[in-house]
Amino acid sequence: MASSVKYLRVPPNSGSLEEARRRVFEFFKTACRSIPTIMEIYVLDDVVSPSQLRSTIASEIRKNAHVTNPKVIDMLLFKGTEELNLIVEHSKQRHHMLGQYVLGHNLIHDQGNNDTSDFLQKFYKGNYY
Amino acid sequence: MGLGHLASRALLRSSRLGASKPSHHLLRRTVVSTPELHNSEAAAAEAQPEPDLPKRTPVAGARVHFPNPDDAIEVFVDGYPVKIPKGMTVLQACEVAGVDIPRFCYHDRLSIAGNCRMCLVEVEKSPKPVASCAMPALPGMKIKTDTPIAKKAREGVMEFLLMNHPLDCPICDQGGECDLQDQSMAFGSDRGRFTETKRSVVDKNLGPLVKTVMTRCIQCTRCVRFATEIAGVQDLGVLGRGSGEEIGTYVENLMTSELSGNVIDICPVGALTSKPFAFKARNWELKGTESIDVSDAVGSNIRIDSRGPEVMRILPRLNEDINEEWISDKTRFFYDGLKRQRLNDPMIRGADGRFKTVSWRDALAVVAEVIHQVKPEEIVGVAGKLSDAESMMALKDFLNKMGSNNIWCEGNGPNPNADLRSGYIMNTSISGLEKADAFLLVGTQPRVEAAMVNARIRKTVRATNAKVGYVGPSADFNYDHEHLGTGPEALTELAEGRHPFYSTLSNAKNPVIIIGAGIFGRDDKDAILAVTEKIAKNINAVRPDWNGLNVLLLNAAQAASLDLGLVPESEKSIESAKFVYLMGADDENVDKLPEDAFVVYQGHHGDKGVYRANVILPASAFSEKEGTYANTEGCAQTTVPAVPTVGDARDDWKIIRALSEVAGVNLPYDSLGAIRARIGTVAPNLLQVEEREPAVFSSVSLRPDVKGTIGKAPFGSVVENFYMTDAISRASKIMAQCSALLLKK
Ligand code: SF4
Ligand code: FES
Numbered sequence: 001m002a003s004s005v006k007y008l009r010v011p012p013n014s015g016s017l018e019e020a021r022r023r024v025f026e027f028f029k030t031a032c033r034s035i036p037t038i039m040e041i042y043v044l045d046d047v048v049s050p051s052q053l054r055s056t057i058a059s060e061i062r063k064n065a066h067v068t069n070p071k072v073i074d075m076l077l078f079k080g081t082e083e084l085n086l087i088v089e090h091s092k093q094r095h096h097m098l099g100q101y102v103l104g105h106n107l108i109h110d111q112g113n114n115d116t117s118d119f120l121q122k123f124y125k126g127n128y129y
Numbered sequence: 130m131g132l133g134h135l136a137s138r139a140l141l142r143s144s145r146l147g148a149s150k151p152s153h154h155l156l157r158r159t160v161v162s163t164p165e166l167h168n169s170e171a172a173a174a175e176a177q178p179e180p181d182l183p184k185r186t187p188v189a190g191a192r193v194h195f196p197n198p199d200d201a202i203e204v205f206v207d208g209y210p211v212k213i214p215k216g217m218t219v220l221q222a223c224e225v226a227g228v229d230i231p232r233f234c235y236h237d238r239l240s241i242a243g244n245c246r247m248c249l250v251e252v253e254k255s256p257k258p259v260a261s262c263a264m265p266a267l268p269g270m271k272i273k274t275d276t277p278i279a280k281k282a283r284e285g286v287m288e289f290l291l292m293n294h295p296l297d298c299p300i301c302d303q304g305g306e307c308d309l310q311d312q313s314m315a316f317g318s319d320r321g322r323f324t325e326t327k328r329s330v331v332d333k334n335l336g337p338l339v340k341t342v343m344t345r346c347i348q349c350t351r352c353v354r355f356a357t358e359i360a361g362v363q364d365l366g367v368l369g370r371g372s373g374e375e376i377g378t379y380v381e382n383l384m385t386s387e388l389s390g391n392v393i394d395i396c397p398v399g400a401l402t403s404k405p406f407a408f409k410a411r412n413w414e415l416k417g418t419e420s421i422d423v424s425d426a427v428g429s430n431i432r433i434d435s436r437g438p439e440v441m442r443i444l445p446r447l448n449e450d451i452n453e454e455w456i457s458d459k460t461r462f463f464y465d466g467l468k469r470q471r472l473n474d475p476m477i478r479g480a481d482g483r484f485k486t487v488s489w490r491d492a493l494a495v496v497a498e499v500i501h502q503v504k505p506e507e508i509v510g511v512a513g514k515l516s517d518a519e520s521m522m523a524l525k526d527f528l529n530k531m532g533s534n535n536i537w538c539e540g541n542g543p544n545p546n547a548d549l550r551s552g553y554i555m556n557t558s559i560s561g562l563e564k565a566d567a568f569l570l571v572g573t574q575p576r577v578e579a580a581m582v583n584a585r586i587r588k589t590v591r592a593t594n595a596k597v598g599y600v601g602p603s604a605d606f607n608y609d610h611e612h613l614g615t616g617p618e619a620l621t622e623l624a625e626g627r628h629p630f631y632s633t634l635s636n637a638k639n640p641v642i643i644i645g646a647g648i649f650g651r652d653d654k655d656a657i658l659a660v661t662e663k664i665a666k667n668i669n670a671v672r673p674d675w676n677g678l679n680v681l682l683l684n685a686a687q688a689a690s691l692d693l694g695l696v697p698e699s700e701k702s703i704e705s706a707k708f709v710y711l712m713g714a715d716d717e718n719v720d721k722l723p724e725d726a727f728v729v730y731q732g733h734h735g736d737k738g739v740y741r742a743n744v745i746l747p748a749s750a751f752s753e754k755e756g757t758y759a760n761t762e763g764c765a766q767t768t769v770p771a772v773p774t775v776g777d778a779r780d781d782w783k784i785i786r787a788l789s790e791v792a793g794v795n796l797p798y799d800s801l802g803a804i805r806a807r808i809g810t811v812a813p814n815l816l817q818v819e820e821r822e823p824a825v826f827s828s829v830s831l832r833p834d835v836k837g838t839i840g841k842a843p844f845g846s847v848v849e850n851f852y853m854t855d856a857i858s859r860a861s862k863i864m865a866q867c868s869a870l871l872l873k874k
Contacts, residue, residue, distance in 0.1 A: 116790065119799040123787040124489050127749065127779045 013074055020073040024061065027077055027084075031057050034088050041090050042097045056101050185209060185227030193225050202268040207275065219261035219272055220248055228274045231283060231312045233290075233397045234349035235262035238453065239358055245290075245349050247312065249282040250274050258282045280316070287317035293328045293372070294398070295344050302340075303399030305412045309347065330375050336383035337866040338390055338462055340407050346400035348374050352392040359455065360386040361587050361607030376400070385871050386607075387580040387851055390461040394445065394454075405462060405863050406442045410434075415441055418771035421758055422460040423515050423685035423751045424858060426646075427559070427581045428760030429456045433464075433752055433771040440464045440752055440772055450560045450821070451760065457580035458867065459851065459858055464752070466861030470735045472747040473776020484745065489777070489787075496744055497792035499727045503707040505532025512538040512695060513713025513732065514684030514855055517756025517768070518815050519804050520781030521690050523796060524712055526807070527785050530794040535702040538690030539714045540683050542649030543700040547691040550814075551824035552658075554688055554763035555582075556676035557641055558821055563589050565677065567637035568597040569630075571620065571661055572844035573645025573681050574604040577851040579761065582681060583607070596637075598630045601645070601844040616843035617657055624663040634668040641677040642670055646687065647847035653840040660839060676824075681761055683847060684855075685751075688759035692812035711738045712781065713748065715856050731784055733775070734856035746788075747778035750857065754780045755801060757808070757815055764821035765814065 014020040035050050044053075064076055086092055122129045187193075193213055195201055200215040206226035213222045218241070223230050233245035243263030250261045253271035258278055266272075273279060291313060298304045330343040348367070353376060356365040364384045368375045378384065384392075392401050415434040422429040422443075430446035443464050445456040475492035476484040487495075500508065510528045512521045516538065525536050537545070546552045557565065562585045575583035589595050590608040597610040600619045613619045613630055622628040626635075634640050642665055648654050662678065664670075670677035682688055703709070704721050711717065713732040719741045722728070730742035733750040753774045759765045774780075779787075782804055789796040798804040808815050814822040852868040853859045 117795075117799075120787055120790050123779065123783055127774050127783070 014070045017068060017070050017073075020070040020077075023077055024073065027080055028057065028061060031080075031084055034084065038087055038097075042092075042094045044094075044097065044102070047098065048102050053101065187227050188224040188229045191221075191224045202266065204266050204268070204270040204272060206272045208271075213266060217266050219250060219252070219259065219264045219266050219270070222266045222270075223250070223261060223272060223274055230261055230274060231316050232262060233308060233312075233347060234351060236351055236354075236395060239351060239354040239395075242350050242354065245347065246286045247283065247290075247316075249279060249286065251276045251279045283316040284318040287313050288321055288323070290347050291317070291321060292323045293344075294347065295327060295329075297342075297345070300408075301342070301345065301399040302402040302407055303345075303396075307399060308397035328372055333377050334381070334383065335378070335401075336385070336389070337863060337870055338404055338458060339384060339393060340402050340404040342400055342402070343375060343377075344400075345398050346376050347398055348376070349397060350376070351395045351397065352376060352401055355392055355395055356384070356386065356389075358591070359391070359584060359587070360388040362386040365392075383871060387457050387459070387576060388455055388584065390458045391445070391455045403442060403462075405465060410436050410441045416771070417444075418769050419446055420752065420768045420771060421766045422456065423758060423768070424459045424463055424855065425457070425579050425581075426682035426684055426687060426761040427451060427579045428685065428758055428764065428766050429460050429581055430766070431456060431460060435752075435771045438772050440467050450558065451762075451764070452581045453584075455581065455584060459580075459854070459864065462863045462867070463858040463861045465863050466734070466857040466859070467750055467752055469862070470856075470860040471750075471775045471778075472733060472735055472739070472745055473778060474747060475777065476745040478743050489779075492744055492746060493788050493791040496729050496746075496788060500531060500708055500792055503727075506535070506702075507705060507707035508533035508535065508710070509697075509702050509706040509708070510536040510710040511712065511714040511717050512536070512686060512690055513711070513715060513738075514538070514540055514686050515713055515751060515857070516686040516690070517751075517754070517758055517781065518689040518693060518765075518808055518812075519756055519801065520712060520785060521686065521693055521695055522804060522808050522811065523782040523785040523789075523798075524710065525693060525695055526796055527789045527792075527794070528710070530789065530796070531792070534698040535706075536695050537697045538684075538686050538695050539717050540646065540649070540687055541690065541695070542651075542654060543697070544654070545649060545691060545696055546658075547694050547696050549824070550692070550763065551676065551678075553680050553682065553691050554824060555643075555679040555681060555761045556824060557679055558762045558764075558823075559585055562586060562641060563592070564675075565589055565637075565639045565641040566593055566595045567634050567640045568595060569623070569634060569640070569642045569664070570597065570599045570601065570610075571642065571644045571657075572601045572648045573643055574601065574846055574848065575643070575681060576605055576607065577846075577848040578645065578647075578683055579681055580851075582761070596630075596633045598633070602846050604846065616841060617653070617660070617839045618841070620657065620660045620664065621839065624660050624667065626667065631668075634664070634670075637668070639675055639677060640668050640670045641679060643679045643681050645681055645844075645847065646683045647845065651840070651842070653837060656837045656839045685758050685760070688761060688763055689757065689765070689812075689815060692759060692763075692815055693808070694811065711742070712785075713856065714738055731781065732856065733778065734860050736856040736859055738856075746784050747776060748781045748784060749774040749778050753778075756781075757805070757818070759815060762821055763814065763824065765816070765818050767818055 014023055032054055035053050039045060039050060067073055195214050201212045202215055203210055203212050204222050206223050206228055209226055211222060211226040213225055220230050220235060230248045232248045234242045235248060241263050243260045246260055248261045249258040251273040252259050298310060332341045332343050335341055350367060353365045353367060356362050364378050364382060365376060366379055368377050393403050415436055418433045420431055420433050422431045429452035430448040432444045432446050433440055434442045443461050445452060445454055447454045474486045475489050477487050477492060477495060479485050508528055508531055510524050512524060528536050559582055568586060575586060587608045590597060598613045599610050600613050602615055611630055623631050642661060644661055648657055665678045706722060707726050709726055709728045711728060711730045715737040728742045729744045730738045731746040731748050732738060733748050739745060751768050752771045754770055756768050757765055786796050786799060798807055805816060848854060850868050850872060852864040858864045
């Protein structure tokens, strides 16, 4: 597996927001390109479709859409690359994938609107706070 | 004086300086090996009374109560003078003086047997060491507990005990909490001289709860005394003598007592251990949480031992006012029900009649939508028998905000009296029952309804020969009683003074009447209460200094629900209900519900209530939440979470609070503190945790006259199966085994 991820390198610092932005798109494309491999090694065919995984990746990236500092974006990119590396290298196991990107993803959709009180939002999250 | 001896004294002194925890007594003794003790005279001569006597704290906070100041006598324990009342034993005197004497057979609450000899101490002028547990202290006695003679005596006893005790500590469930283990470390010799083979004893089958390994038994006879004295069953006994001595049930017989589990605690070794807990865990890997039992209305104090997310066992906790140090078998063993049949996700019943897992957001949205479509008077809420006060308060506030006032707690009957607190609690208090000298039990079988209350009555009957009269269906009692009749007409006779038992009652100084909560469901309930009150008045059971008119409740939630005023507005509301909120209510009769009624079940077990439910909201069980419960004597106590909740469940009050917001009628509290403040405005007594607040007025003088006549129907028995009364115990496998094997058919 290790050979397939040689191209996953941590890039040097981005000079501007524009450059950071470009890198994010590149990272997204790399991630999307590795989806077939991921589907295969974690046997995800019967639980999720490639397009669903693509949108999961997109929404993970959109979570940080508000970040404008190129340094922070670089750091996030670094973490994303790292994560992708681990996944492609099969350092994770199937239930990690299921928990983090297949099931966990649905929950994120659940917490959409913000018109409820603090109590209710915590209530939906869990019993302990 | 040997080095070891000196070291132990030095240890003693240093531990006394910081003596805040007397329970560490075992640590402050060092193991002394024998050689220097062979020369005991010389050592004794050297051991002069210490000139400086540091203050000692009594063992385990023991207190002395002098019934009569003239009866105080003074004895000297290791040269330290103590004042004790006459009649105390030497062992008790030592405890007051802060010296813990090793013992096996002696137990505070059992009669004295004096057969293990572990408690030997030296008394000046007596030729031999004396068994301190059986020897009354005499004025001026000079007791010596750490002389070489006493130590040698203990070593000798220990050696004899270990002679026939198997060396199976590694596979023994008592390991780590075994008196024999601890005391042989602290007081035993460092070697034995025994080379022959050990004796072995056939194990006895005592039923599904108590596991026996009788080879480990040291013949202390605590279990025999417990069974005969406290539990009141003559099942256990001693067979044979000498090395052939065995504890057994004489004939092949199970131990059928609702208190049998307590022999596990009192057995000082691993001869009697818990069968369901066998080989499950070691006691040092368990986390203890001090909590309250909810399986009946007594509110026994318990310790929940858990490992990770699992409740491993339940043990009693000392509370002199409620359960002393015993608990019933249901309390002790129903915990495995907490692992079975649990509801862990919110669910909605689909069109095909099957439940589908949904998110909390969707489930609450559905409930909120439906509740707005029905008329306020068609909304009904029922609190279950295990509900805590906080959730009942929230439920009542929520439904009131929705415009409905039909909320009640199951078991309280259609028309409960919640106005006068003295009308539904045990006014004498549980420990107050010991002052009574005559009992009248009306339609209640305390042995199955509240085993700990029954143990109190039995204690009183044994101690003072109190007379017990009983009105109700034929039932099992473990003390002498007089069966006065099966139906209410016996009460009428008593009220009119025609019954022979009446003279016993009227001659009693502190008569007690106990009315079972089973009559709450009867149509002629008010009339029966009125006639009982008349009896109480005639026999002078209610006076300023003694209120002997008691109600014995059945469920943990009942007292608090009546305190909070959970009283339905109309008696027939369930027949016309369109929206029913069952908060853990499984025993409510839902057959009468209209077909199109929408039922929400909030609870922790998939029990009877779930069959009819349209929406399931999973809640946490008593071991997982903090909640206030009032017991039958009106004492409020709180449970403490011991383990995390199962799955996606939430605490009861949080669910209702969240639902109220989704439904648009926000409840004004979102923390436990805030909801308790709200309870304080309704029933301040529920905030006096662990303190019993007596009822102020007695109902006898204030209740308006009631119309209605007494029915002819005889009283029924409310608890059909002691081992299965609520959702948790019905889910428990151990309780199922018990009811299959132990219930008398
Ligand atoms: S079984 Fe336990 S409690 Fe009973 S006599 Fe033996 S050691 Fe004592
Ligand atoms: S405790 Fe005194 S003889 Fe057993």
